[in-house]
Amino acid sequence: MGKQQTDMIRGTLDMLVLKVLSLEPMHGWGICERIKLISEDDLQVNQGSLYPALHKLTQEGWIKSYWGLTENNRKARFYRLTRAGQMQLNAEAAHWDRLATAVTKVMAIS
Amino acid sequence: MGKQQTDMIRGTLDMLVLKVLSLEPMHGWGICERIKLISEDDLQVNQGSLYPALHKLTQEGWIKSYWGLTENNRKARFYRLTRAGQMQLNAEAAHWDRLATAVTKVMAIS
DNA sequence: TGTACACCTCTAGTTTTTCTAGATGTAGGT
DNA sequence: ACCTACATCTAGAAAAACTAGAGGTGTACA
Numbered sequence: 001m002g003k004q005q006t007d008m009i010r011g012t013l014d015m016l017v018l019k020v021l022s023l024e025p026m027h028g029w030g031i032c033e034r035i036k037l038i039s040e041d042d043l044q045v046n047q048g049s050l051y052p053a054l055h056k057l058t059q060e061g062w063i064k065s066y067w068g069l070t071e072n073n074r075k076a077r078f079y080r081l082t083r084a085g086q087m088q089l090n091a092e093a094a095h096w097d098r099l100a101t102a103v104t105k106v107m108a109i110s
Numbered sequence: 111m112g113k114q115q116t117d118m119i120r121g122t123l124d125m126l127v128l129k130v131l132s133l134e135p136m137h138g139w140g141i142c143e144r145i146k147l148i149s150e151d152d153l154q155v156n157q158g159s160l161y162p163a164l165h166k167l168t169q170e171g172w173i174k175s176y177w178g179l180t181e182n183n184r185k186a187r188f189y190r191l192t193r194a195g196q197m198q199l200n201a202e203a204a205h206w207d208r209l210a211t212a213v214t215k216v217m218a219i220s
Numbered sequence: 221t222g223t224a225c226a227c228c229t230c231t232a233g234t235t236t237t238t239c240t241a242g243a244t245g246t247a248g249g250t
Numbered sequence: 251a252c253c254t255a256c257a258t259c260t261a262g263a264a265a266a267a268c269t270a271g272a273g274g275t276g277t278a279c280a
Contacts, residue, residue, distance in 0.1 A: 009209050010120035010237075010266060016216055023219065029228050038219055042212035049267050051230055056266095074276060076228060093217060099119050100210055102152035106126055107203060109133065109148055120237060120266075139257050159238050161259055166237095184246060186257060 007044035013053050015096060016043070018081060018089040021063060027076035028054055054079060062088045117154035123163050125206060126153070128191060128199040131173060137186035138164055164189060172198050 020026060020034050031054075032045045057063045062085030068078045081089070130136060130144050141164075142155045167173045172195030178188045191199070 006268080007209070008267075009213055012213050013267075016213065019217055019219075027228075028230095035216060038216050039212035040215075042208055043216065046268065047229080048231085048269065048271090052267085055230090070227080072227065072276070074227060075274095096213070096217070098152055099117070100214070102149035103119055103122050103126065103206070104210070105150075106145060106148050106153065107129055107206070109129070116238080118238075123238080137257075138259095156239065157258080158240065158242090158260085162238085165259090180256080182247070182256065184256060 007042070008046075008049070012096065013045065013049060014057060015089065015092040016045075017050075017053060017057065018062060018085055018092065021079055021081045022086060022089055025078045025080035027068075027070060027078050029076070030070070031079075057085070060088075061085075117152070118156075118159070122206065123155065123159060124167060125199065125202040126155075127160075127163060127167065128172060128195055128202065131189055131191045132196060132199055135188045135190035137178070137180060137188050139186065140180070141189075167195070170198075171195070 016035055017031055020031050026034065028047075028050055032047070032050060035043050035045050054063070054065075058065060058079075062082055063079045064082055065077050065079045067075060070076045126145055127141055130141050136144065138157075138160055142157070142160060145153050145155050164173070164175075168175060168189075172192055173189045174192055175187050175189050177185060180186045
């Protein structure tokens with residue numbers, strides 16, 4: 001058996017979460033679903049990765065949380081982007097673009 | 111201080127190395143230079159990451175090494191891609207394409 | 221009524237991958 | 251003789267994500 005490939009590009013989780021939250025505040029489970037939906041199942045965010053990441057982002061001051069009710073009438077912790085989070089998102093998006101382009105360039109040589 | 115951003119996308123090093131070696135056999139230091147050159151300095155491979163990666167790829171049977179002489183007349187360990195390595199490269203490239211496209215898709219929503 | 225299921229949060233411990241911070245050595249030029 | 255660029259390598263730390271769970275709540279339906 002070869003090595004197992006995951007359904008995430010390491011280092012992009014924070015950025016993806018910030019991006020989704022930049023559209024509208026959302027709860028953890030919703031963030032997973034949203035990413036999965038938009039990526040047409042190519043990206044799978046694992047709960048064991050998501051919640052620690054959300055807590056870290058909160059710690060950094062890039063998102064803030066509050067309790068609310070979901071569409072299904074359940075309690076859930078919602079997260080919203082802060083101004084600092086928006087700036088962080090911009091920075092990470094630019095960094096990602098630059099590096100992803102560079103990787104693509106290397107992969108294209110012949 | 112925000113978090114430090116590196117000059118690599120985690121998880122792509124193996125693929126990048128295999129790709130460069132698919133063009134022609136090369137020694138470690140040359141692989142670093144090649145990646146840096148093609149990416150126009152956007153990708154920086156660190157020696158402390160490269161050699162362990164090279165040893166791991168050898169262990170997996172994806173590359174093989176032999177001692178040779180460089181253009182500068184120095185001893186260097188050259189690596190060449192094996193057939194299994196070529197297959198691995200194809201698989202990793204396809205995986206990268208799929209995931210990078212998915213990330214781009216998520217980053218593009220508005 | 222109760223029970224199954226989908227929804228939702230969370231954490232400890234491990235693994236994978238890369239980085240830091242070195243040590244070691246050689247060839248060629250001054 | 252010494253400096254610089256070329257070249258390999260490793261131990262230990264750090265970062266990020268994964269495995270593998272535990273636990274709780276509405277809603278539907280048997």
